[in-house]
Amino acid sequence: MADDALAQLRWLRTPEGTAGVARAAALLAEGADLLTGLGRLRAEVGADHAGPAWELARARARARPVFGADADVLFLTADTLEQAGRPELSARRAARLLAGGQDSAAxxxxxSGTDTVALARAGARVLAVDRDPVARELTAANVAALGLADEVWVVAGDVVELVAAARGGEVAGCGAAVLDPARRAGGRRQLDPDRWSPPWSTVTTLLDRVPVSVVKVAPGLDHDRVPAGVEAEWVSVGGSIVEALLWGRGLSTTWRRASLVGDDAVLELTADADPGPAPSGPVGGWLHEPDPAVIRSGLVSLVAADLGATLVDPTIAYLTSDAPTGSPWVASYRVDEVLPFNLKRLKTLLRARGVGRVVVKKRGSAIEPETLARQLRGPGAGTATVVVTKVAGAPTALVCGVAG
Ligand SMILES: C[S@@+](CC[C@H](N)C(=O)[O-])C[C@H]1O[C@@H](n2cnc3c(N)ncnc32)[C@H](O)[C@@H]1O
Incomplete structure (x- = not known):
């Protein structure tokens, strides 16, 4: 399998392969479906090469919104594209990793080399290691395609062994390292860090032995796992968590960090120690939903203090206050009605207020938002957001932002 994939990848890098992928891209752009596209390509590049050319053209088209112009020359597979982080985030990580002047990184x-490319572009000489020969070939192809081959050495190796052998703050002779363990197996998310590849023990060994290191972890990582002195950062873009990072002790400057990455700026919220829970209080005129990076990093109470807000329930990450806020750390909703959660009463109330369409949000409730939104649909032209949650322990519906 790997031999076939390697042979195909090598062909894709030849002038004939380049022409085949360009042809596949043109067919895709014309809107050709799989059968038509493959049929034409078979006639032009042969049965063996048609599939790989089509797949690469498709992967590049999928990568373009995230990778920009690089996508047109990158070598990717559906798998490596799924595993790849966003290049702007890899660049941000590489910049922080190398800010102390390290000139080599592993x-x-x-x-497929997203981090390798970011590290090389940030000025480091990079040792790119993978045990998978297809991954190594992809990384080698990508650094060559982007003109970075002189800065990068792609080598076969077992990361578990390399990290176990790390000494003097270096791993494989490099003074800085990025570790991004595979957290999927058989197409499914691997929730247990001990079953990541490399496993959790390699993560902690790296953080212990190489102070200038950063590890990408699952956003759901239990705080108890974060080693003392290591900074944990949760990063969100557009209201969704995109990555969670553990920064080694040579880079760590705080206990937890929530980062909100926008097009032009990055906002950061930090705490040097656990700020503890926010106080709870009755529902006021506004409901605030903290950004998931704030919630995951355990910094809700900082935002609450800043807004003069309280939690609607000690176990639920919704905040409430009487005043609206322009804070970038929360999405805010004006609260129009608060009632015990009851489908019939909710329907009656929405009908009476002329609301025919709702968006349902929930936290701390087993309801299925889309199902409830369908059940609440009515003839009225108005819209609203219905938040189903717990308030002081009781299942509650908050009807917010009634409009129209
Ligand atoms: C999540 S991917 C890395 C993604 C990469 N940082 C990016 O943004 O494109 C994890 C990689 O680690 C490799 N890997 C897993 N366990 C390994 C081990 N013990 N030794 C070497 N490579 C390993 C896998 O083959 C895979 O290519």
């Missing part, structure tokens, strides 16, 4: 599990 990318421990390079896959």
């Amino acid at each position: 990318d421990l599990g390079c896959a």
Whole structure:
């Protein structure tokens, strides 16, 4: 399998392969479906090469919104594209990793080389390691395609062994390292960090032995796992968590960090120690939903203090206050009605207020938002957001932002 994939990848890098992928891209752009596209390509590049050319053209088209112009020359597979982080985030990580002046870095599990590229572009000489020969070939192809081959050495190796052998603050002779363990197996998310590849023990060994290191972890990582002195950062873009990072002790400057990455600026919220829970209080005129990076990083109470807000329930990450806020750390909703959660009463109330369409949000409730939104649909032209949650322990519906 790997031999076939390698042979195909090598062909894709030849002038004939380049022409085949360009042809596939043109067919895709014309809107050709799989059968038509493959049929034409078979006639032009042969049966063996038609599939790989089509797949690469498709992967590049999927990568373009995230990778921009690089996508047109990158070598990707559906798998490595799924594992790849966003290049702007890899660049941000590389910049912080190298800010202290390290001039060499190891990318421990390079896959198709997104981090390798970011590290090389940030000025480091990079040792890109992977045990998978297809990953190594992809990384080598990508650094060559982007003109970075002189800065990068792609090598076969077992990251577990390399990290176990790390000494003097270096791993494989490099003074800085990125580790991004594979957190999927058989197409499914692997929730247990001990079953990541490399496993959790390699993560902690790296953080212990190489102070200038950063590890990408699952956003759901239990806080108890974060080693003392290591900074944990949760990063969100557009209201969704995109990555969680553990920064080694040579880079760590705080206990937890929530970062909100926008097009032009990055906002950061930090705490040097656990700020503890926010106080709870009755529902006021506004409901505030903290950004998921704030919630995951355990910094809700900082935002609450800043807004003069309280939690609607000690166990639920919704905040409430009487005043609206322009804070970038929360999405805010004007509260129009608060009632015990009851489908019939909710329907009656929405009908009476002329609301025919709702968006349902929930926290701390087993309801299925889309199902409830359908059940609440009515003839009225108005719209609203219905938030189903717990308030002081009781299942509650908050009807917010009634409009129209
Ligand atoms: C999540 S991917 C890395 C993605 C990469 N940082 C990117 O943004 O494209 C993890 C990679 O680690 C490699 N890997 C997993 N366990 C390894 C081990 N013990 N030794 C070497 N490579 C390993 C996998 O083959 C895979 O390519």
